[in-house]
Amino acid sequence: SLPVDAIRALAAQHPKPPNVTFQYGTAGFRTLGNALDPVMFRVGILAALRSKRLDGKTIGVMVTASHNPEPDNGVKLVDPRGEMLEASWEAYATKLANAPTTDVLISVLETLVQNLKIDLSKPARVVYARDTRPSGAALIASVEDGFKAMGVEARNAGVTTTPVLHYLVKAINTKGTKDSYGDDSEEGYLQKLSTSFKKLVAGKPAIPPLIIDCANGVGAIVAEKLAKHLGDTLPIILQNTAIDTIGALNNACGADYVKTSQRLPPSLSSVLKPGQRACSLDGDADRLIYYYLDDRSQFHMLDGDKIAALVAAFIVELTKSAGLDSQIQVGIVQTAYANGGSTKYLSERLPVKCVPTGVKHLHHAAEHYDIGVYFEANGHGTVLFSPDTLEKLSTYQPSTPAQHTALNHLINLTNVINQTVGDALSDMLLVEVVLAHKSYSGIEWNSLYVDLPNRLVKVVVADRHLFKTEDAERRLVSPPGLQAKIDELVRRYEGGRSFVRPSGTEDVVRVYAEAAVRAQADELAFRVAGLVY
Ligand code: NG1
Numbered sequence: 001s002l003p004v005d006a007i008r009a010l011a012a013q014h015p016k017p018p019n020v021t022f023q024y025g026t027a028g029f030r031t032l033g034n035a036l037d038p039v040m041f042r043v044g045i046l047a048a049l050r051s052k053r054l055d056g057k058t059i060g061v062m063v064t065a066s067h068n069p070e071p072d073n074g075v076k077l078v079d080p081r082g083e084m085l086e087a088s089w090e091a092y093a094t095k096l097a098n099a100p101t102t103d104v105l106i107s108v109l110e111t112l113v114q115n116l117k118i119d120l121s122k123p124a125r126v127v128y129a130r131d132t133r134p135s136g137a138a139l140i141a142s143v144e145d146g147f148k149a150m151g152v153e154a155r156n157a158g159v160t161t162t163p164v165l166h167y168l169v170k171a172i173n174t175k176g177t178k179d180s181y182g183d184d185s186e187e188g189y190l191q192k193l194s195t196s197f198k199k200l201v202a203g204k205p206a207i208p209p210l211i212i213d214c215a216n217g218v219g220a221i222v223a224e225k226l227a228k229h230l231g232d233t234l235p236i237i238l239q240n241t242a243i244d245t246i247g248a249l250n251n252a253c254g255a256d257y258v259k260t261s262q263r264l265p266p267s268l269s270s271v272l273k274p275g276q277r278a279c280s281l282d283g284d285a286d287r288l289i290y291y292y293l294d295d296r297s298q299f300h301m302l303d304g305d306k307i308a309a310l311v312a313a314f315i316v317e318l319t320k321s322a323g324l325d326s327q328i329q330v331g332i333v334q335t336a337y338a339n340g341g342s343t344k345y346l347s348e349r350l351p352v353k354c355v356p357t358g359v360k361h362l363h364h365a366a367e368h369y370d371i372g373v374y375f376e377a378n379g380h381g382t383v384l385f386s387p388d389t390l391e392k393l394s395t396y397q398p399s400t401p402a403q404h405t406a407l408n409h410l411i412n413l414t415n416v417i418n419q420t421v422g423d424a425l426s427d428m429l430l431v432e433v434v435l436a437h438k439s440y441s442g443i444e445w446n447s448l449y450v451d452l453p454n455r456l457v458k459v460v461v462a463d464r465h466l467f468k469t470e471d472a473e474r475r476l477v478s479p480p481g482l483q484a485k486i487d488e489l490v491r492r493y494e495g496g497r498s499f500v501r502p503s504g505t506e507d508v509v510r511v512y513a514e515a516a517v518r519a520q521a522d523e524l525a526f527r528v529a530g531l532v533y
């Protein structure tokens with residue numbers, strides 16, 4: 001049975017204040033850090049139940065609020081294969097987090113145990129980590145109280161990136177099996193990525209230095225270690241590494257700043273030289289945006305869509321060179337936020353699927369391809385190789401030296417890519433591999449297709465839950481009549497496209513618009529926002 005006394009005693013130290021409701025959304029629980037104490041304790045308990053339900057497999061708990069402002073924090077659970085928590089459990093998490101009293105909390109737990117047939121005698125194993133936010137240490141202590149209440153075998157992975165935590169979960173659960181994902185340590189992760197990267201760029205001309213904007217977050221810590229592993233194979237210049245400076249995290253820097261403002265972080269303006277490429281990570285290093293200045297010092301952004309196009313084209317080329325293109329199909333998954341230019345370019349070459357926002361949707365759709373490339377425009381994404389494809393790659397007999405080389409490249413790619421989740425540092429190595437192989441600078445990469453000018457705006461509304469969508473969030477079904485008005489407006493703009501959806505992570509409605517020219521994209525976005533407001 002449940003350790004009710006232990007839960008009671010510790011729950012008393014983490015009371016839930018009345019008048020707040022929490023929701024496990026697309027990115028787990030996320031709100032002001034100082035509101036999250038009771039949520040953390042309950043998430044600790046839920047992680048234990050999830051592990052017991054899965055026969056003692058290790059579950060991950062990550063405390064982070066990613067690209068959000070520094071005072072925010074959040075928490076999400078990671079399933080045994082390194083993927084996001086199974087969707088049906090999101091509702092249990094929400095229910096637990098909102099239990100008003102310890103009595104209700106215990107009765108919710110009892111119901112869960114019964115309905116989900118959780119065998120409480122099974123062990124509970126969890127690995128957990130946090131980013132660099134000032135609120136993180138105290139919140140971790142609350143999660144640990146949840147573990148303590150449930151007698152969890154808990155392993156503290158310390159301060160590290162979200163993708164490292166996902167890697168650890170998968171590595172721990174595959175340890176000693178034929179599917180071993182690598183050594184279950186941050187060092188194992190760095191070894192795996194850097195070793196395969198070095199093999200992939202061996203014999204290529206020296207790679208010019210790359211500037212990394214670390215968003216003053218945890219990416220700075222892991223990127224510094226990665227740089228040491230890479231040595232001269234990829235010279236790295238770290239910027240925005242002030243992880244101890246209060247207020248610096250994600251402030252006028254990082255992947256979200258660059259993508260949203262479509263600007264160079266001011267802190268890089270004296271560092272980045274024309275022609276040189278740079279990239280920005282977000283606050284937990286799972287998003288990546290590249291950019292460069294042309295010789296007129298004009299800023300050019302290479303976002304998640306451009307990364308998808310670069311990487312997918314390269315992988316298709318390799319499957320052809322290996323003689324595997326008839327057996328391995330490469331496909332792309334995007335969301336409505338993908339630039340129309342990218343969708344056109346990609347769908348002329350490959351199968352492309354559009355899914356609702358949120359990594360779990362992209363990830364699951366990508367699993368349906370032999371090799372699935374998924375990226376959100378904001379720079380979150382990865383490449384998935386199906387189990388069949390991995391098997392094919394390991395048993396295939398190439399018939400020429402050229403096929404042999406291409407096959408080896410494909411196999412090394414499966415190791416440089418963190419297949420559990422979007423990973424800025426792994427994706428960065430992947431991009432660098434392709435640039436090195438194609439002898440591309442940012443300019444050639446950028447010219448794969450031309451981005452349509454676009455604008456993303458937030459609108460604060462009384463109740464964002466009134467906004468309901470269909471067709472992978474590209475159309476509104478509610479409030480009634482609004483979609484027709486949007487359609488009517490869009491028709492008046494050349495190359496116009498616009499959609500409205502409620503955010504899953506902030507209390508706002510988002511409006512996206514693109515059009516053939518900049519001023520029109522801006523105008524369309526603001527006029528649609530006017531309809532919503
Ligand atoms: P919401 O707040 O639902 O738009 C944002 C991002 C998503 C995804 C999640 C999770 C945009 C427009 N939306 O979701 O792509 O990354 O956060 O972090 O970038």
Ligand code: ZN
Nearest residue numbers: 066282284286
């Ligand atoms: Zn992130």
